[in-house]
Structures are given as structure tokens and as C-alpha cells.
Amino acid sequence: MEENVKTPDKSMDYDFFQKELLPRIKTASLINFMGGEPTLHPRFNDILSETLDNMQPFTFLGVFTNGLMSDKVLDLLLSLVGRGGSIEKQIQFSVLLNWQTMENTSEKNHARCREVAEAILEKNGYGLMFSLNLYSIQQDLATQCWEIDEIYQDLGLPPGQTYKIRVSPAFPIVGEENHITLPIKDYPKMGRMMIDLLKDFPQMCFRFDCSFPPCLMDDIKEEEYPLVERFIYHGSQSVPNINEWSKKDVYFGCADDSPMDIDPKGDCFNCFPFHDKKLGNIQDFKQVNELAIKKMHTEFLSHTFKAQPNEPCRSCPHYMVTCSSGCFAYNFR
Ligand code: SF4
Numbered sequence: 322m323e324e325n326v327k328t329p330d331k332s333m334d335y336d337f338f339q340k341e342l343l344p345r346i347k348t349a350s351l352i353n354f355m356g357g358e359p360t361l362h363p364r365f366n367d368i369l370s371e372t373l374d375n376m377q378p379f380t381f382l383g384v385f386t387n388g389l390m391s392d393k394v395l396d397l398l399l400s401l402v403g404r405g406g407s408i409e410k411q412i413q414f415s416v417l418l419n420w421q422t423m424e425n426t427s428e429k430n431h432a433r434c435r436e437v438a439e440a441i442l443e444k445n446g447y448g449l450m451f452s453l454n455l456y457s458i459q460q461d462l463a464t465q466c467w468e469i470d471e472i473y474q475d476l477g478l479p480p481g482q483t484y485k486i487r488v489s490p491a492f493p494i495v496g497e498e499n500h501i502t503l504p505i506k507d508y509p510k511m512g513r514m515m516i517d518l519l520k521d522f523p524q525m526c527f528r529f530d531c532s533f534p535p536c537l538m539d540d541i542k543e544e545e546y547p548l549v550e551r552f553i554y555h556g557s558q559s560v561p562n563i564n565e566w567s568k569k570d571v572y573f574g575c576a577d578d579s580p581m582d583i584d585p586k587g588d589c590f591n592c593f594p595f596h597d598k599k600l601g602n603i604q605d606f607k608q609v610n611e612l613a614i615k616k617m618h619t620e621f622l623s624h625t626f627k628a629q630p631n632e633p634c635r636s637c638p639h640y641m642v643t644c645s646s647g648c649f650a651y652n653f654r
Pocket residue numbers: 505508534535536537633634635637638639640641644645646647648
């Protein structure tokens with residue numbers, strides 16, 4: 322992580338942020354700080370504060386973090402989730418906290434991550450959402466969910482109130498062969514684990530930001546169908562009960578209104594798996610929104626739909642009915 326700060330081209334230059342990026346994102350309705358680990362940027366507090374000061378009301382502002390931030394950053398985040406922070410400015414601010422399995426972190430880092438989570442949730446229960454990377458059917462997802470539920474219960478979550486955990490399948494990154502991915506053939510087993518966890522933790526919901534591959538539900542039993550509504554897809558929609566999939570016009574595939582990724586040099590990409598396909602640079606456009614509308618939807622989608630799906634999608638009954646074959650990045654391997 323430290324490497325990001327020391328490696329100039331992996332960390333956005335502060336002057337570039339102020340002069341080139343900030344004026345172009347004032348009208349964006351959703352802004353997420355992502356990484357690497359964004360809180361390690363030496364000017365992170367300045368960048369986040371200036372972004373907040375320049376946003377329009379009702380913008381969504383998010384910070385994706387591993388929770389290993391300095392106290393200085395934590396203090397700023399606590400002030401932003403509090404009354405006098407983003408709420409006063411009518412900005413919907415949230416921290417997305419990546420919760421690791423113990424095979425990917427140390428006891429010390431895990432404890433710090435928990436401390437950060439509890440501090441933010443204590444200040445504002447809506448100020449933080451846990452995020453889980455779904456990378457293997459061997460991962461200890463049960464312990465991850467148990468730990469998160471324990472934090473909510475310890476903080477006194479009222480009975481009947483639900484909370485969402487953002488889940489992010491480990492998609493391929495086009496051009497990076499060694500990246501760990503969750504193969505689509507394993508989706509039904511992963512879905513099975515998730516259904517069991519929804520039964521164990523009745524206040525828990527799982528939120529997918531973009532696609533929700535219906536094959537996740539291939540191993541579900543009929544009496545479990547009502548649990549499906551505790552899966553959220555495209556960021557905010559509840560997956561309808563399976564009995565309604567054939568009656569309703571449902572599409573769980575890759576969302577074409579996903580946010581655009583901007584790298585430290587201002588180069589823009591549709592989303593993380595497609596970092597080898599640049600759409601343009603923010604300096605070529607007056608506003609980021611303009612670039613997103615002109616380039617992202619048309620160029621990205623025409624590119625991705627040209628690729629033929631691999632198995633198991635090619636012979637899947639959901640393909641092109643409710644699903645466009647999971648994340649498009651699977652088709653470019
Ligand atoms: S098309 Fe592929 S990702 Fe979609 S449900 Fe079928 S197997 Fe799963």
C-alpha cells in the first residue's frame with residue numbers, strides 16, 4: 322500500500338486534483354474515492370474536504386478503504402459522518418470498509434479495522450457499509466459475516482432493522498492473467514453459502530453494485546425463495562422472488578450506468594476490469610459527465626457485446642434472458 326504513495330504515477334498529484342479534476346466533477350452525482358488505499362494519499366484530508374465543499378446537494382460521496390487509516394484521517398471521517406459534516410451540506414456520505422478474511426490480514430490490522438468500523442458506526446449507523454470480496458468458495462465467509470453481525474449487535478442494532486453488506490465478486494482484470502478471480506462455475510456454490518448465511522443472520526442483506534448473476538441461486542430450494550429479496554443488485558434494487566423472474570421484465574446483467582473509473586493521470590475507464598481500454602482523459606472534456614455520456618455507454622457496450630461468452634454462460638438458460646454473462650470481463654480472458 323505504501324508503494325502507492327511512493328510511486329508517483331500511482332498516486333494523484335495534488336495540483337492535478339485541484340486544477341484539472343475538481344472543476345470537472347462538480348456536477349457528478351456519485352463520487353467514490355478508491356485505491357489502492359485512498360486514505361494513504363499524503364493529501365487525502367485536503368482532497369476529501371475540498372471535494373465535499375464543492376459538491377452539489379444530494380450527491381453521493383464514498384470512500385473505499387481497508388480501514389488501516391491514520392487517526393488524522395479517522396477524525397476527518399468521523400466529523401463528516403456526524404451532524405455538522407456531510408448531513409448539513411445534504412451530501413450522502415459513506416465509508417465502504419473492506420472486511421478481510423484472516424488469511425489476508427494480521428490480527429493487529431483486523432483489530433484496527435474493527436476499531437475504525439465501530440467508531441464510525443457509533444457516530445452514525447448509516448455512515449459505514451462493510452464490503453466483502455468474494456474470491457473463493459473456500460474462503461471463510463461465515464466468520465466474516467459473523468464478525469460483522471457481532472459488531473452491529475454489540476452496537477445495539479434494533480430487532481427488525483436490516484443492514485447491507487456490499488459484496489464484490491473477484492472479477493477478472495482484462496490483461497492481468499495472475500489476478501485471483503472467482504470462476505463463474507463456482508457461483509452456485511458461493512450463492513449457496515450466502516443463502517445459508519442469510520438464514521443465520523436475519524438482519525443481513527447482500528448488495529451487489531453491478532451485475533447479479535442468477536446462477537448464484539442455482540442451488541436454492543423452493544422454501545428459501547423469499548430470501549432472494551435480501552439480495553440487492555445494480556446497487557439498490559431488491560432481486561425479485563424467483564417465481565416472478567419469468568413474469569417480470571428483469572435484467573440482472575452488467576449495469577450500463579456503472580460509475581466511470583478515473584486513474585491518477587485523469588485517464589478514464591468504464592470500470593476496474595477494463596483498465597486496458599481507455600475511454601479518454603478528463604482534460605479532453607469540460608465535465609466528467611460529458612465524457613461518461615459520450616464515450617462510456619456507447620463505446621464500452623459495443624466493445625463488450627462483440628465478445629462471445631465462454632462456458633458456462635454460453636449454454637446457460639439465463640444468458641441473454643436475464644443475464645449478460647456476469648461481468649463482461651470474463652469474456653475477454
Ligand atoms: S449467463 Fe453466466 S453468469 Fe449469467 S447466470 Fe448464466 S452462467 Fe451465470
